[in-house]
Amino acid sequence: MGDEFEQILDKLGQFRGYQVLVFSLLQLSDVVTAWTMLLPIFISARPQWYCPNTADNSTNNNTVSVSPHIENGTLFDSMTYSDGAKDFINFTILHEMVQYKSQSLDSNMSQYYEAGGYIKGFCTSDGGICEGHTYSTDFTSVISEWNLLCSEKYIGTLITTIQMIGVLGGAIVIGQLGDTFGRKMIYFATIALNSVFGTVMAFASSWQLFAACRFMNGFCMGGLLNINYIWPMEFVGPRWRTFCGCVGLFQVGGMTLALLAYFIRDWRNLCLATSLPPLALMFTWWAIPESPRWLSMKNRFAEAEIILTKMAKWNKRPVPDFSKLRTFAETEKAKLGKMKSYSYWDLFRTPAMCKNMLIVMYAWFVCAAVFYGLNYNVKNLAGDRYLNMFLVSFIDMPAVWSTIFFNAWCGRRKTLFVSMLIAGLANFAVLFVDVAGKMEELSLLTKILALIGKFGISASWSVAYLYSAELFPTVVRNLAMGLASTTGRIGGIIAPQLVYMNNFSKPLPFIIFGCLGITSALANAFLPETRGKPLPDSVPLWKWKKSSAIKSNQDESEMPLSETGSISNGNCLLVEGNREISGSEVCPSLVEEQEPCLVEPSCTGDLDSEWVEQSH
Known part of the structure; x- marks a missing residue:
């Protein structure tokens, strides 16, 4: 936001007791998001049938019989069938039956x-x-x-795709409603509506009604x-x-969903178990205030002052001068005008921006x-599906936390390249x-x-949020992040269809994930590094001169910073949906044929630029 509001936050404490409380309470909804987004893994799973x-196809007396017998401690099938039954039987299933006989004796006998x-x-x-x-x-779905x-097995995957369309x-x-009516009202409304549609879904009498509820669940989660x-x-x-922006409870939501599904094997009861408890979050209404920034932009200064005063008391800091709130609001509106x-x-105006935009998209x-594909593909991994889901969610935590360190140590480009390459090679290796x-x-x-x-x-996704915001000039960063986010949602929409290809070849989804990861990693190598460089401000001039404050023989990390840790005397924007938030970075003056200047936030978060929704 504007310098005036940043000064107020700095006096109140940038992340002290009050902000920690608000942040912690809001992160509880990450669990709700994970439950809703990942629920199809269990409620749309295909049980053994x-x-x-x-078998009689009503025209021929075609028979298939299986006589189990034991040889050397292993159960085998002796399959016999009439000639007419050869056309009657789906030979993909017969192939599975042959594989099925090689399992352990106890498992087969019980089955x-x-x-x-x-x-x-x-x-x-x-x-x-x-x-x-x-x-x-074992379970119902x-x-x-x-x-x-x-012939209708595609419908389960189609329902998940419909849910992801709702997310988009x-x-x-x-996102637009949140800008108009405030964060608080829309936040709690989406949680309540998600619970309502989740409950209706539990009593659905047809898959069409169920699919409609899943669309609305996705719609609510997209906004949340x-x-x-x-x-x-x-x-x-x-x-x-x-x-x-890096920490959250989405991973915890995935792990707890695995535990819930393990103990609740009926799909209707599981829907209720993931839809009704989130209503308890409604009791946090009195503990979570409206955004004082949003209130200030809406000229509701009295309400903003009450919240900031309460923040000062909680943080044991002096009450700041609230006259700056009005200055901030007037300045921001004048800038927007x-x-x-x-x-x-x-x-896409210049070759450099066009290249960067296409690679980021x-x-x-x-x-x-790949992220949602690997989540939804849990059902196709060998072993216990509940343990697999727990592990797939748990692995996200060290992955996300590691990027904080590697972003600062190696830079954005190398971190994104290596992490994406790891994802691609690991998946592609399944082919071998x-x-x-x-x-x-x-x-x-x-x-x-x-x-x-x-x-x-x-x-990779954790790095992409930060990296993408730093690559584009302030005045179009909102558009760039919105377009990148949209392509991400499209990726989520096709993810269930990629997993569905497991029906044709078990390694095929992994091969596709691998090809996507490897090609994206190679493309990312052509992006410019942004670590330690200030953000550009305008378009179409994309070439910048280094700041006079930075000597040619100085390390980029020695550029002067303001008290907030940002480059001072400028204005940058940050994105959430279509919302623009001003920032406090400066870009040097325009001149010809120099390196592009892009900003560096520290690993603890100096960047006051666009913030986009976390799409897990």
Whole structure:
């Protein structure tokens, strides 16, 4: 924001008791976000299903029988079927039945007896389900509820895609509502509506109604992601914003969802368990204040002063001079009134900006597609799905925290390049496991490679938020981040479809994830480094002269800083949805043919530039 508001925050304490309380309470909604976004992993999972050991397609007396017998401690199938049954049976399922026999004796015997003499499920030649099919009692899902198998097995994936489309819509619409009606009202409204639609979903009588509820859940989460990222940032000083942007409870939400799903195996009850408890967050209404920045911009100075006074008391700091609030509001409105109107075309005005924009868009697309793809692909990993989900969520924590260190030590470009390359290579390596014919024997190795890939893509997305905001001039940064975020949402939309390709080839989703990660890493190598460089302010002039305060033989880290840790005497903007927030970096004067100047926030968060929603 403006220098006046930053001075007030500096006197109140940039991240002390009051801000820690507000930040902590707001992060609880990250758990709600994770529950809602990742819930399809369990409620749309396909349980094991079985067909009777005799099949009749109503025109031929075609039979399939399985006689289990033991050889050297291993259970085998002796399959016999009539000639007519060869066309009746889906031979993909037969192949799975052959693989199925090589499992351990105890596992197979229990499955045979649980199936009550049934064999593993298969589809008819016309895409129907065999008569008299039944499901394993291990868990229930929407698949078993509405028999979304065979010719309709795509519907489960389609519902998840519909949810992700809702996320895109919510990010656009609810972000605007947050600017109009305030952060607080929209924040609590989205939580309440998400619980309402989640509850309705638990009692859905058709998959169409269920899909509609999932769209609305995604819509609410798209808005909540936006607001819950920007709102805490408006309470803390610039030194702490990168830190606050990196930490969160989304990973904790993923881990707790795995625990809930483990103990609650019925999909309707699981929907209720993840929809009703978040209503408890409504009681934090009295503890979380409206953003004083937003209030000041709306000329509601009395309310802003009450909040800031309370902040001063909590932080045991003197009450600041509130006359600066009015100065801040008047200055910001005057700037907005004089600001030239820019369009998306300006992002591609020069070759350098065009290159950077295309690379950033692709990076966001890859981050979202691979991140959500690996999450939704948990159901296809060997072993316990609940443990797999816990591990896939847990690995995000060291990944995100490591970027704080590597951003400052290695710079943005190297960190993004290496993390994205790790994600790509780890996923692509699954291909070699498959080529060796060891997908079943080396299932643990496949799981480890998936976890390494998840580590890399989580780190990449964390870097991409900061890096993208630093690459573009102030006046178009809002547009650039909005466009990058949109491509990220599109990546999230196609992620379930990429996972669906597991039905055609088990390693295929990993191969696609790997190709996306590797190509994005190579493209990222062509981005300029931004560590230690001030942000550019205008378009289309993209070449800048180094500040006179920086000698040619000085290290870039020696540039003069203001008390807030930012380059002083300037104005930069930061993005949340379509919202612009002014900042306090300066860019040197325009001249010809020099290196582009981009700002460096420290690893603890000096950057007072655009803040975008955290898209996990």
